[in-house]
Amino acid sequence: MRDAYHEELDSIGDGLVEMARLVGSAIGRATTALLDADLKIAESVIAADERVDAIQRDLENRSIDLLARQQPVATDLRIVVTGLRMSADLERSGDLARHVAKLARLRFPQSAVPADLHSTVLEMGQLAQRLMSKAAEVIISKDVEAALQLEADDDRMDELHRTLFQRLLDDRWKHGIETAVDVTLCGRYYERFADHAVSVAKRVVYLVTGEHADERGTASLPGPIAGTIGGSGGETDGDA
């Protein structure tokens, strides 16, 4: 039978998954609003970000209360601190989706994205949503291989971002400065959103293995060293 501590840890993990699902949905819907110049969807994304912020604050309070109620060893602290960092990544992702939606709203009834860039931006939006969806899965599954895979998927985002810039900087760009500015900012929003999804996945790797994803080789994975949200574990060194 699970003790109260692990129940609460699981519940905090559930909160992180909920945040990831909300912001993944938000970036998808914001992309639709942007490309279709859909004001209603844009407004709904902007309004819905308040819920993401509220969950983040709640998770933070609950994390602190949880630690205050027991004698935490360093491992427990690292788990909860890592969870707090994940919630900060997810909250920031929500903000980025909101920025995309605000741009859609600003340029309504036009689309901020010219027709010849629609497919590139669509792919960026879809990829961002997929990355966040995988990040949510990884929080639940604690599958380290899947978590490490996100970083490879993120390479595609970098390619798309470069494509966007190449088109912007091409002599044949005919859409003017305002659109160039809009597209530049959008590209950055999607790129940063993807960074945060990858960051969330890397923190899961850290929770499971006790090692930072950047420092790991491609050798076979060690067994769980550190505790995880929902799991148990022993002492760990290295930084959170």
Add this chain to the structure above:
Amino acid sequence: MRDAYHEELDSIGDGLVEMARLVGSAIGRATTALLDADLKIAESVIAADERVDAIQRDLENRSIDLLARQQPVATDLRIVVTGLRMSADLERSGDLARHVAKLARLRFPQSAVPADLHSTVLEMGQLAQRLMSKAAEVIISKDVEAALQLEADDDRMDELHRTLFQRLLDDRWKHGIETAVDVTLCGRYYERFADHAVSVAKRVVYLVTGEHADERGTASLPGPIAGTIGGSGGETDGDA
């Protein structure tokens, strides 16, 4: 005589001040590199960001070890968690200064900023550095009024950012798309840097008063409710 806990808390506070000073210096030097097309300074800013990241990791480890060595009440946890959030803001600020420097390096031997925008960008860089310098002071002084003042100063950054956009979107813009993209990204880096400085100051307000800066009225300030880095205090509610 101060106990070991408060000594270590003070030391963590010192680490935050050091980070703030380093990133404040970085944004100033990055601005010089950008406007003067100075490759050496750009390279030094890029290299120096590693130190900022290293301090952040060290503060995180020390924070966790500190809490593990004693029975933390909720207040202690909030202090340390708030310190961790401040170090994350400061680390991200260092990244933004590094982005400015990378842009300077990318466009060398040209300046990425056209001559007629130099004074605007210069003012943004100087303001960013000043805001971070004040944030560092506020960490030391715990002066709530000074901390709240940063948000007012940040209004000037928003004005400058708008000026930049107005110039970009003016029909008479003659510098082409690449420069428009560069200036757009730069404007965003400075704006986000300032946001992080304000965020650091707001967290000091929270540490001192137990209330979030956004929720406070302009009534006279309550006395210290929560503990602070370097101080002592009692129970608090509200979120970190």
